[in-house]
Each structure stands twice: as C-alpha cells, then as structure tokens.
Amino acid sequence: MATIVQKFGGTSVGSIDLIRNVARRAAACRQQGNRVVVVVSAMAGETNRLLGLAREVCDLPHHREIDVLVSTGEQVSIALVALALQEAGVAARSLLGHQVRIVTDDAHGRARIQTIDASAVIEALELGEIVVVAGFQGVDAEGSITTLGRGGSDLSAVAMAAAINADVCEIYTDVDGIYTSDPNVVPGARKIARIGFEEMLELASLGAKVLQARSVEIAMKHGVRLHVRSSFHDGEGSYVVPEEEVMEGPVVTGVAYDRNTAKITVCAVRDDPGVAAQLLRPLGEAGINVDVIIQNVASEGHTDVSFTVPQNELESALAAIEHAARTLGSGTVTSDAHVAKVSVVGAGMRSQAGVAVAMFEALGAAGVNIQMITTSEIKISCVISEGSTELAVRALHEAYGLAMEPA
Amino acid sequence: MATIVQKFGGTSVGSIDLIRNVARRAAACRQQGNRVVVVVSAMAGETNRLLGLAREVCDLPHHREIDVLVSTGEQVSIALVALALQEAGVAARSLLGHQVRIVTDDAHGRARIQTIDASAVIEALELGEIVVVAGFQGVDAEGSITTLGRGGSDLSAVAMAAAINADVCEIYTDVDGIYTSDPNVVPGARKIARIGFEEMLELASLGAKVLQARSVEIAMKHGVRLHVRSSFHDGEGSYVVPEEEVMEGPVVTGVAYDRNTAKITVCAVRDDPGVAAQLLRPLGEAGINVDVIIQNVASEGHTDVSFTVPQNELESALAAIEHAARTLGSGTVTSDAHVAKVSVVGAGMRSQAGVAVAMFEALGAAGVNIQMITTSEIKISCVISEGSTELAVRALHEAYGLAMEPA
Numbered sequence: 001m002a003t004i005v006q007k008f009g010g011t012s013v014g015s016i017d018l019i020r021n022v023a024r025r026a027a028a029c030r031q032q033g034n035r036v037v038v039v040v041s042a043m044a045g046e047t048n049r050l051l052g053l054a055r056e057v058c059d060l061p062h063h064r065e066i067d068v069l070v071s072t073g074e075q076v077s078i079a080l081v082a083l084a085l086q087e088a089g090v091a092a093r094s095l096l097g098h099q100v101r102i103v104t105d106d107a108h109g110r111a112r113i114q115t116i117d118a119s120a121v122i123e124a125l126e127l128g129e130i131v132v133v134a135g136f137q138g139v140d141a142e143g144s145i146t147t148l149g150r151g152g153s154d155l156s157a158v159a160m161a162a163a164i165n166a167d168v169c170e171i172y173t174d175v176d177g178i179y180t181s182d183p184n185v186v187p188g189a190r191k192i193a194r195i196g197f198e199e200m201l202e203l204a205s206l207g208a209k210v211l212q213a214r215s216v217e218i219a220m221k222h223g224v225r226l227h228v229r230s231s232f233h234d235g236e237g238s239y240v241v242p243e244e245e246v247m248e249g250p251v252v253t254g255v256a257y258d259r260n261t262a263k264i265t266v267c268a269v270r271d272d273p274g275v276a277a278q279l280l281r282p283l284g285e286a287g288i289n290v291d292v293i294i295q296n297v298a299s300e301g302h303t304d305v306s307f308t309v310p311q312n313e314l315e316s317a318l319a320a321i322e323h324a325a326r327t328l329g330s331g332t333v334t335s336d337a338h339v340a341k342v343s344v345v346g347a348g349m350r351s352q353a354g355v356a357v358a359m360f361e362a363l364g365a366a367g368v369n370i371q372m373i374t375t376s377e378i379k380i381s382c383v384i385s386e387g388s389t390e391l392a393v394r395a396l397h398e399a400y401g402l403a404m405e406p407a
Numbered sequence: 408m409a410t411i412v413q414k415f416g417g418t419s420v421g422s423i424d425l426i427r428n429v430a431r432r433a434a435a436c437r438q439q440g441n442r443v444v445v446v447v448s449a450m451a452g453e454t455n456r457l458l459g460l461a462r463e464v465c466d467l468p469h470h471r472e473i474d475v476l477v478s479t480g481e482q483v484s485i486a487l488v489a490l491a492l493q494e495a496g497v498a499a500r501s502l503l504g505h506q507v508r509i510v511t512d513d514a515h516g517r518a519r520i521q522t523i524d525a526s527a528v529i530e531a532l533e534l535g536e537i538v539v540v541a542g543f544q545g546v547d548a549e550g551s552i553t554t555l556g557r558g559g560s561d562l563s564a565v566a567m568a569a570a571i572n573a574d575v576c577e578i579y580t581d582v583d584g585i586y587t588s589d590p591n592v593v594p595g596a597r598k599i600a601r602i603g604f605e606e607m608l609e610l611a612s613l614g615a616k617v618l619q620a621r622s623v624e625i626a627m628k629h630g631v632r633l634h635v636r637s638s639f640h641d642g643e644g645s646y647v648v649p650e651e652e653v654m655e656g657p658v659v660t661g662v663a664y665d666r667n668t669a670k671i672t673v674c675a676v677r678d679d680p681g682v683a684a685q686l687l688r689p690l691g692e693a694g695i696n697v698d699v700i701i702q703n704v705a706s707e708g709h710t711d712v713s714f715t716v717p718q719n720e721l722e723s724a725l726a727a728i729e730h731a732a733r734t735l736g737s738g739t740v741t742s743d744a745h746v747a748k749v750s751v752v753g754a755g756m757r758s759q760a761g762v763a764v765a766m767f768e769a770l771g772a773a774g775v776n777i778q779m780i781t782t783s784e785i786k787i788s789c790v791i792s793e794g795s796t797e798l799a800v801r802a803l804h805e806a807y808g809l810a811m812e813p814a
Contacts, residue, residue, distance in 0.1 A: 016463040050483070056423040057487050058494035065493070068501050069486035072479035076457070079476035080464050086472070087465035094475050098505070099550055120550075143506055143527075 002167040003125070004029055007039040007135065007157035012172050012231040013077050014044035021231065023084035025172075026130050030090060035125045037164065039135045039157040040081055042073025062109035067137075067147045071097070074134035074153075082132045092130040095120060097146075098139035102156065104146045111138055111146035113155065116163035125164075133160060151212030158215045162222035168239075169219065170227045171211065177228050177237030178203065178210055180402040181255040185390050188403035192253060193236075196243035199253045200226075202345040202379045216240065243347055251348035251355055252400040257393050258341045259386060261291070262314040263371065264321060265306040268331030271298035278328060279305060282320040288313045292341065292374045292383060302331075306372060308383060311337055339371060340389040343381040344396055356380050362399035368392045409574040410532070411436055414446040414542065414564035419579050419638040420484050421451035428638065430491035432579075433537050437497060442532045444571065446542045446564040447488055449480025469516035474544075474554045478504070481541035481560075489539045499537040502527060504544035504552065509563065511545035511553045518545055518553035520562065523570035532571075540567060558619030565622045569629035575646075576631050578618065579638035584645035585610065585617055587809040588662040592797050595810035599660060600643075603650035606660045607633075609752040609786045623647065650754055658755035658762055659807040664800050665748045666793060668698070669721040670778065671728060672713040675738030678705035685735060686712060689727035695720045699748065699781045699790060709738075713779060715790060718744055746778060747796040750788040751803055763787050769806035775799045 006029065008022050022038065030036045050070045060066075078094035085092035100121060104111035124131045135153025138146045148155050154171060161169035176191055178200070183189040195203075197220035204213045210228055219226050219240065229237025269275055276295060283290050293307040309317040314337050325333050342363075349355040359380055363370055368391060372383035384392055397403065413436065415429050429445065437443045457477045467473075485501035492499035507527060511518035531538045542560025545553045555562050561578060568576035583598055585607070590596040602610075604627035611620045617635055626633050626647065636644025676682055683702060690697050700714040716724040721744050732740050749770075756762040763780075766787055770777055775798060779790035791799055804810065 016460065019464060053423065053483070053487060054490055057426060058490040060490065060493060065486045065489040065499075065501055068489070068503075069483060072482045075479045075482070076460070076476060079472045080460060082472040082475070083461055083465040083467065086467060094472055096475075096552075145503075 001033050001035060003035040003037075003164060005037045005039060005157050005161040005164075005166045005169040006172060007153060007170065008041065008172045008231060009153060010041040010044040010047070011174050013040050013081070016080070019077070019080050020084050022081055023088055023090070025231070026081075027085060027088055027090045030130055036130045037121060037125070037160060037166070038081060038130060038132045039153060039160060040074065040077040040132065041135050041153040042070075042077055046073040046076070064108050064144055067108045067145045071134070071137040071145045071147055074136050078132045078134045085130055085132070090130060091128055092132055093124050094132045094134070095124075096134050097137035098143065100133060100160075102138035102159070104138035104140055104148070106140040106142070106144065106146065108146055110149035111140070113138060113148070113159045116159055118160070118163040121160070121164060151215060154212055154215035155218065158219045158224050158226070161224045162218065166224065168225045168227050170229060172229060172231035173210060174231065175210060176230045176235065178240070178254075180253070181393055181397050182257070185257070185393050186255070186397045188397065190403055190405070192238050194239045194241055194246050194249070195253055196246045196249070196347050197240060198243060198378055199345050199347050200240045202343070202376070203254050203256050211240070246347065249348050250346060250400075250402075250406040251352045252344045252346035252402065253348075254345050255393050255396045255400070255402065256343045256345060257389055259389060260311045261308050261339050261341045261383065262311045262317075263306060263308050263336045263339045263383060264314075264317060265304060265334045266321065266325050266330050267304050267334070268302045269305050270328065270330070271301050271303045275328060276305060279321070279324050279330070280307070282324050283309070283317055286316055286320050288317050288320070292372055292381065294372050294374065308339070308341065308372070338386040339383050340386045341381050341383050342389065342392045342396065343379050344400065345379045347378050349380070350377055358399055359396060362395045363392055366391050366395035368395070408440050408442060410442040410444075410571060412444045412446060412564050412568040412571075412573045412576040413579060414560060414577065415448065415579045415638060416560060417448040417451040417454070418581050420447050420488070423487070426484070426487050427491050429488055430495055430497070432638070433488075434492060434495055434497045437537055443537045444528060444532070444567060444573070445488060445537060445539045446560060446567060447481065447484040447539065448542050448560040449477075449484055453480040453483070471515050471551055474515045474552045478541070478544040478552045478554055481543050485539045485541045492537055492539070497537060498535055499539055500531050501539045501541070502531075503541050505546035505550065507540060507567075509545035509566070511547055511555070513547040513549070513551065513553065515553055517556035518547070520545060520555070520566045523566055525567065525570040528567070528571060558622060561619055561622040562625065565626045565631050565633070568631045569625065573631065575634050576626070577634045577636060579636060580617060581638065582617060583637045583642065584635050585647070585661075587660070588800055588804050589664070592664070592800050593662070593804045595804065597810055597812070599645050601646045601648055601653050601656070602660055603653045603656070603754050604647060605650060605785055606752050606754050607647045609750070609783070610661050610663050618647070653754065656755050657753060657807075657809075657813040658759045659751045659753035659809065660755075661752050662800050662803045662807070662809065663750045663752060664796050666796060667718045668715050668746050668748050668790065668793075669718045669724075670713060670715050670743045670746045670790060671721075671724060672711055672741045673728065673732050673737050674711050674741070675709045676712050677735065677737070678708050678710045682735060683712060686728070686731050686737070687714070689731050690716070690724055693723055693727050695724050695727070699779055699788065701779050701781065715746070715748065715779070745793040746790050747793045748788050748790050749796065749799045749803065750786050751807065752786045754785050756787070757784055765806055766803060769802045770799055773798050773802035775802070
C-alpha cells in the first residue's frame with residue numbers, strides 16, 4: 001500500500017465537472033489500495049475575485065486580513081471535493097491549514113512553512129478516508145491564517161508529502177509533463193520520463209513554469225519524488241526524483257529560454273575591491289533581480305561589467321545604475337532591451353567534456369551570435385539577440401539529439 | 408467605558424458600501440470610548456450561492472463538509488469589515504469561530520453553542536482593537552467547523568455578549584425596532600422603547616420575526632440586554648431587557664398574529680386516560696408542530712379535541728390524524744385551512760384582571776367570531792377566520808391603546 005499526495009491546481013478544480021473529475025481520480029487511486037491525500041487550490045478565478053473585493057474596500061498592502069479573505073477560496077474547493085467523493089460513496093474528510101496543522105511564520109501573503117503536524121491527516125488515512133487538504137494556506141504561531149504566496153499549493157503538497165513520508169507527490173496540471181524544451185517553439189520536444197531535482201531546479205528557474213523552484217527545493221531537501229502529470233488523462237507524466245535515481249541520464253536533459261531579459265553594460269569600471277558591490281547594490285535595494293553577471297579581466301586598471309535584469313525592470317535598473325556609475329566615476333552605461341537567455345541543462349555534463357563547445361558550435365552554425373556566456377555545474381547559458389531565440393533553441397535541441405528517447 | 412457587541416445581518420453587509428457603513432458605525436462606537444465587538448453574517452445571497460454549489464456536487468443531507476463550505480461566507484465578511492476598519496485608521500482584527508473559540512456540539516448545520524472561551528477577544532479588546540467575529544459558526548470538540556442554523560449570527564452575538572459580559576448586544580436590522588404590531592397591518596403601530604425578555608419570546612414565537620426565539624432565550628438566561636435597531640440610521644431602536652427593568656409597563660405590550668395556521672377537530676374522542684397522547688403522537692413523529700390544543704369537558708364519555716398546525720403541513724397532519732382517529736374509534740375529523748391566530752402579549756396582564764374580557768369584547772365589537780381561545784400567563788390567543796386577521800389586529804391594537812406612548 002503506497003501513500004500518495006495528489007495536488008490539483010486552480011484550472012483542475014475550475015468547475016463542478018472538474019471537481020467531479022478530481023474526485024474520480026482520487027477515488028480510483030484509493031480503490032487501487034493506496035492511502036490518498038488530495039491538496040487543492042481555489043477554483044480558477046476565485047482568488048482574483050476575492051482580491052478584487054479587498055481592493056474595493058481598502059488600499060492596504062497584503063496582510064493578515066487579506067489572508068483571512070483569500071484562504072476561503074481553498075476552503076470552498078476542499079469542501080466541494082470532499083462532498084463529491086462522499087457522493088461517490090468514498091469516505092473523505094477535508095482539512096484546513098490550521099486543522100492539519102501546517103504552521104508557518106507570520107509573513108502574510110508569502111509565509112514560509114515551519115512545521116507540519118500531520119497526525120490528524122495520518123489518523124484519517126488510517127480510517128481509510130481520503131484526506132482533502134486546503135493548499136496555499138497555513139496558520140502562524142498565534143493561530144492567524146497565513147498564505148504561502150505564488151505556487152503555494154505546490155508547496156503545501158510537497159511539504160505534506162514530506163511530513164507523511166509519501167511515496168510520491170503527484171502534481172496534476174494542464175500539460176502532460178516536463179518537456180525537453182517548449183513544445184510551442186520546438187515541435188520535436190519530447191516529454192522527459194525522469195529528471196533529477198537539480199536539473200528541474202535549473203529548468204524551473206529558467207522559466208519552464210511547470211513547477212515553482214521553491215517546491216522543487218523542498219522536494220529535493222526531503223527526497224519527495226514528484227510526478228508531474230495531466231489532470232485530463234491517465235497517462236504517465238514526468239517524474240522528478242533524486243539525482244541518483246536518474247542512472248546514466250543523457251548529458252543534456254533540456255533546453256530552456258527566457259525572453260524577459262535585458263542587458264546592461266557599464267564600461268571602464270575601476271578594478272578595485274568592492275567596486276562591483278557598490279555598482280550593483282542599488283539594484284538589490286530596488287528589488288531588481290540581477291541574473292547573469294560578467295566581469296572580464298581588467299586591463300589598465302579598468303574593466304567592463306555586464307549583467308542582465310528582467311526586461312520589464314530595465315528602466316528602473318538603468319536609473320539606479322547610472323547614478324551608481326557616476327558616483328564611481330565609471331564610463332558609459334549602455335543597454336539592450338532585446339536580448340534573451342538560452343540554456344542547456346543536464347546533470348550528465350558534470351562528467352562529460354565538450355558540452356559547452358557543442359553548444360557554441362551549434363549556435364555558430366545557426367548564425368546566432370553569443371553576447372554573454374555563464375556556466376554552472378549542470379547548466380550553460382548564453383545571452384543572445386532576442387530575435388534569434390527560437391532559432392537558437394531549435395538548433396540546440398537538435399544538436400543534443402533531444403527529440404530521440406535517451407539510450 | 409462600556410463593552411458593546413454589534414451584530415450585522417446579511418442585508419447589512421450585502422455590498423461593499425454597506426460593509427463600509429458597518430465599519431463606520433463600529434468605529435464611531437469605538438471613538439466614543441467603548442470596547443467594541445462586531446459580529447457579522449455572510450453577505451446577503453452568499454450562503455445560498457454556496458449551498459447551490461454543494462447541490463450541484465451532491466445530494467447529501469447537511470453535514471460536516473457543508474459547514475466547511477458555507478462558513479466561508481462569514482469569513483469573507485469579517486475580513487472585509489476588518490479591512491474597511493483598518494483603511495479608516497481603526498485597529499481591528501477578525502476572528503473565526505475556532506479562533507474565538509466558540510465550541511459547539513457536532514450537530515452540523517444546527518449546532519448548539521456549549522462554551523465560549525473569549526480570552527482571544529478580550530486580549531484584542533484590551534489592545535484597543537475592534538474585534539470582528541464571524542457569526543453563525545463554531546468548532547466542535549474535534550476541531551471541525553460547525554454552523555448554528557437559522558438565525559445563527561444572532562445567537563453568536565448574544566452568546567458572545569454573555570461570554571464577555573457586554574453591557575449591551577446591538578442587533579442591527581432593516582427595521583427600526585420592535586413594534587406594538589405589524590406596521591403593514593396597523594398604520595398606528597408604535598415602536599416599543601423597552602420590552603421584557605418573556606414578552607419578546609412570546610412575540611418572537613408568534614412571528615414578529617425580528618429576533619429568533621433561541622437568541623432571546625439565551626439573552627434571558629444570561630441577562631444580556633439587547634438593542635434592536637436600524638443599520639440605516641443612528642436613532643434608538645427597542646431594548647429587550649430583564650422583566651424587572653420594565654417598571655410598570657403597559658398591561659398589553661403588543662398584538663401579534665400568525666396566518667400560517669390551520670385547525671383540525673376530531674369529534675367524539677373517548678374520554679379515557681392516554682387517548683389525547685395516542686391521538687397526537689403520530690403528528691410529533693411526523694415532525695409536525697402542534698400549537699394550540701383545546702379539549703372541552705367531556706359529555707357522555709366522549710369529547711371533541713381541536714388543535715392547530717402550520718397551514719403548509721395540514722395535509723400531512725390530516726393523513727396522520729385520520730389513521731389515529733380510526734384506530735381509536737373516534738368520530739369524524741374536520742379541518743379548516745383558513746384560520747389565523749391573533750394574540751395579545753403583556754407582562755402586565757399577570758397582575759391585571761379583565762384583559763381577556765377586553766380582548767373578547769373588542770373582537771366581538773368588530774364582528775370577529777372566536778373559534779378557539781388559549782391563554783398563558785402573559786399571552787392570550789384566539790383562533791379566528793383568516794379573512795378577519797387584519798380587522799382583528801387593528802381592533803385589538805386600538806382597544807388596548809397601543810398607538811399612544813405608555814404613561
């Protein structure tokens with residue numbers, strides 16, 4: 001008998017018919033002899049409707065009472081799923097964040113889970129009930145309702161799976177799984193059967209968008225095996241598992257890209273200790289996330305520093321950096337709003353030489369000019385002209401033979 | 408500094424504007440130096456919307472998961488009221504039933520309050536905050552959400568007022584207070600400034616509809632002074648207080664009527680011990696509420712038994728009673744669907760002779776025939792033809808001089 005956590009997002013519970021579908025899947029899993037916990041989000045659109053009510057009343061930042069308000073969305077979902085299960089003759093029980101109980105800090109709207117006391121869940125599972133848990137919500141030490149922020153229901157599901165030592169945490173979504181690249185760009189993109197946590201993290205943060213990075217981090221930390229699959233059919237999706245379970249995987253697992261990228265270059269920066277920090281600190285203070293940072297070897301006591309920021313934050317980034325550059329007596333500041341980042345990710349590249357060279361060759365053969373290069377242990381990223389994104393992604397997908405099943 | 412509980416029903420929080428109005432009233436009360444607890448219902452229509460969703464999913468009777476679902480209605484209201492208060496610069500905090508905590512039995516959909524641990528409320532009041540409590544909901548010993556059934560928010564407010572020893576529990580409604588009779592029937596009906604609990608109970612159960620009998624019972628038991636008033640203006644409404652606070656009140660306080668009445672007569676019932684019980688037991692078993700019961704003195708070993716039932720339950724009552732009458736060898740069963748009950752209520756009639764006679768004279772002078780009479784310590788009721796209801800109520804209101812301020 002396996003213990004399985006099933007997580008259904010807002011689009012998977014967006015109507016009464018879809019709620020019945022969730023109940024059907026959970027019941028089928030229970031019927032196969034498994035112990036089943038279902039974690040659900042608010043019905044699609046509900047959270048926005050509730051936030052709209054709040055905005056009519058007040059102009060305040062997100063805090064305690066907003067969480068009281070929006071957490072009703074998941075509460076409605078769990079009640080309806082439990083009712084649908086019971087209507088189908090399956091014993092079920094809903095549990096809210098404070099009933100589970102999922103204890104978080106008190107950072108309303110972006111709370112972090114601290115502990116889960118899953119004894120109420122385990123008790124119900126032992127009675128043979130399906131437990132339907134409200135995603136996205138928890139309770140702080142004072143007993144106030146908290147919410148976890150974007151992707152919160154994934155987090156709830158993964159943390160719950162860790163707490164009850166589940167065999168797998170199934171993430172139901174509107175895609176079939178995780179692909180070797182964006183199928184909209186690469187027609188030959190292939191569903192990945194198994195992918196390691198670290199690889200998934202690199203793909204998630206690069207914009208694969210199926211799983212939030214925070215959920216993958218928690219899954220990795222607690223060794224929770226994830227199964228990303230479609231809520232619309234019973235076919236297998238993609239498993240996200242500990243690296244050691246992906247025996248002899250392919251060198252490159254996937255090709256990601258991020259169009260929301262802009263490049264800034266500050267010329268003739270003094271090559272003194274602490275200068276880079278002084279230059280970039282204003283960006284951090286403005287809440288702007290700096291991604292790729294390149295500093296070339298200095299010549300004549302000066303160097304050029306280039307970095308990327310999200311395209312939609314380019315203007316505020318420029319305002320901050322120009323001030324800093326003047327203060328430091330640096331040279332001109334130039335920028336390009338129309339760049340993109342393409343990345344190849346694969347745990348196998350750790351032990352394999354020539355992966356980077358293959359990337360540069362493929363881009364060169366496709367006529368794509370590389371503007372910046374940055375590498376990590378399992379990822380190589382190149383900043384290129386935005387207009388070449390699709391061409392580059394297709395060329396890389398082809399070059400690493402990703403359309404074919406791995407040997 | 409007084410402690411005041413303010414209760415606002417669904418029509419008083421039915422829109423964002425009305426929610427702002429609730430916040431304004433609570434803030435004004437706080438500004439006058441009072442400690443303020445606000446109890447609110449779900450926005451008008453919300454509970455029915457949620458029950459509609461449940462009905463789409465299932466066909467089950469009211470139970471645990473329905474309470475999880477419908478209790479979100481009050482949760483949305485308390486969050487919005489707290490936000491509106493904070494937007495107006497007033498410190499406020501919402502509390503759900505389980506946070507207060509309001510402990511009930513586990514009869515979902517019609518739970519009874521067992522205890523209230525108001526320490527969280529008192530703590531917040533001592534910080535100077537307005538506490539906004541979700542009406543209608545509680546939590547059972549296992550931590551499951553429960554709801555209190557019809558009129559539940561009034562109950563929550565009165566029980567909360569008892570728990571924190573409030574000076575008054577204000578019930579905001581869409582009428583100005585409690586009237587000497589239905590103003591739609593009696594143009595001269597006058598708002599009652601003060602009325603005793605027992606009188607209010609008799610008026611409530613007779614269909615005055617402003618306050619549910621259960622709330623008045625709890626208020627009486629715990630000595631909670633009620634103030635029934637309009638949510639649309641600041642004028643005083645009606646106080647419902649311990650009998651001893653209504654010094655030398657009028658003999659008759661109000662005239663009530665109930666059109667939802669039908670009469671059944673069973674002729675020639677054997678006058679033996681236990682026969683009345685045998686006759687009426689099937690009605691109790693069918694859940695039919697028998698109101699007035701009259702049995703005349705027997706002659707020749709037989710008697711006629713008459714009683715009233717709600718008009719909309721007449722058919723099922725007849726089916727039950729005809730079977731019982733046959734079994735007992737009684738005579739014919741006759742019925743009249745078109746009767747009404749008019750009642751005069753007043754604590755003063757305890758010590759005053761001639762009140763009943765005045766009633767019969769007034770009805771006689773108006774040409775209204777009395778079919779049945781029943782009396783309690785503070786109430787006299789007559790069953791009359793339904794068509795004469797308005798005539799009778801006006802005649803009684805006039806006869807007891809209720810349009811004039813009491814001396």
